[in-house]
Amino acid sequence: MGNILNCFKFSGFGFFCLSMDHKGAIVMQKYELGRLLGQGTFAKVYHARCVETGQSVAIKVVDKAKVRKARIMDHIEREISVMRRVRHPNVVHLYEVMATKSKIYFVLEYAKGGELFRKVEANGRLPEDVGRKYFVQLVDAVEFCHSRGVCHRDLKLENILLDEDGAIKVSDFGLSAVVECRGKDGLLHTTCGTPAYVAPEIVGRSGYDGEGADVWSCGVVLFVLLAGYLPFHDSNVMEMYRKISRGECRFPSWFSPKLKKLISRMLDPNPVSRISIAKIKASSWFKGGSEGEPVKVVSGGSEARGLLKMNAFDIISLSDGLDLSKLFEIKSCTDKECRIMSRKPAPVIVSKLERAARAAKMRVIKKDGGLLEFESIDGAMSIGAEIFVIAPALHLVEVRRRCGDAAEYEKVLNEVIRPRLVDIARSSPDEVSL
Known part of the structure; x- marks a missing residue:
């Protein structure tokens, strides 16, 4: 220590x-x-x-x-x-x-505005246009987390804060899960979350997709924002779980047809047919409801849509000098990662990564914030590659397994990806791994 x-x-x-x-x-x-x-x-x-x-x-x-x-x-x-x-x-x-x-x-x-829960508790249900603005921000944040391989698993009003400008700030990632921790079946198996917000597949203890579970919780949040009360509530917890498993909730009379349709699809007890984040964002209510006008989102401003910049803590937490698993005296659930420091421009790095993916016979999916995803043809393996800005002329590239067999990942990493990244490393092949 x-x-x-x-x-x-x-x-x-x-x-x-x-x-x-x-x-x-x-x-x-x-x-x-x-x-x-x-x-x-x-x-x-x-x-x-x-x-x-x-x-x-x-x-x-x-x-x-x-x-x-x-x-x-x-x-x-x-x-x-x-x-x-x-x-x-x-x-x-x-x-x-x-x-x-x-x-x-x-x-x-510091989120000066406190919990969104307190705002609803003090004022009752929110006007539909106000609730929509908060919901749009929530969905944008959740989508971004999912693009980084993170599922929150405890989304609720108490974990959504407000800054002084009224922008939401999702907090409390203590129960979150990362894709590297999924089981061999590609699903999560830990039962967690807040009962009134938890998806039925989590209650069923049969394995679940974290992204779909987050969509369900977002649906509960939207309902509470605009109704002023929970969609599934009962003094008897088992009875409440029964209602959740059947998707039994009654909409208040002031909900518009488009809003009812969206929430119904989010609170679909069948995770296979439940609406996705992409389809939520494409829905007419999300984009502006009956007015059909796009929602203007209040945000705190960030580099989220560009390459991520790293501070001292980020760099130390990635180095061998500070192994978080040793700091907290537990084993990490992540597999071996490949990290390189490069002075090459970001487009050159991206091009190299794409060539490495093609050499491994994997397709490339580009996402926001300098994130690439390599996926095998059969979809059994997924590898994430992310580019961070350390300084104006210095980048950190991190490659890690997202899902798939660990041994097969190691083989692809060592035999295909690493050799093709050596020439963009800062100075020599010895610097390929931090």
């Missing part, structure tokens, strides 16, 4: 005082803790201020002893890994992570 903390110090993170876990305390000689924003079983969240710049942040303080006892350290490591992947204007940004023997500190973007 000492070596890990030294790594933080060497990289500009410094040390911080563990004993001053209260208002007015100075954390890491950098952040002054303010009022308590909220707390749960394992963590407390404080408002804090950067001493040097005055910037407001939120600091989540996790008690390591409690999470070890509950055996959920994997949730903490996964949350860090996931939040590094999902840089989007409608997702809470993770600035850095600090750790001691007893505490883990998440330094997060």
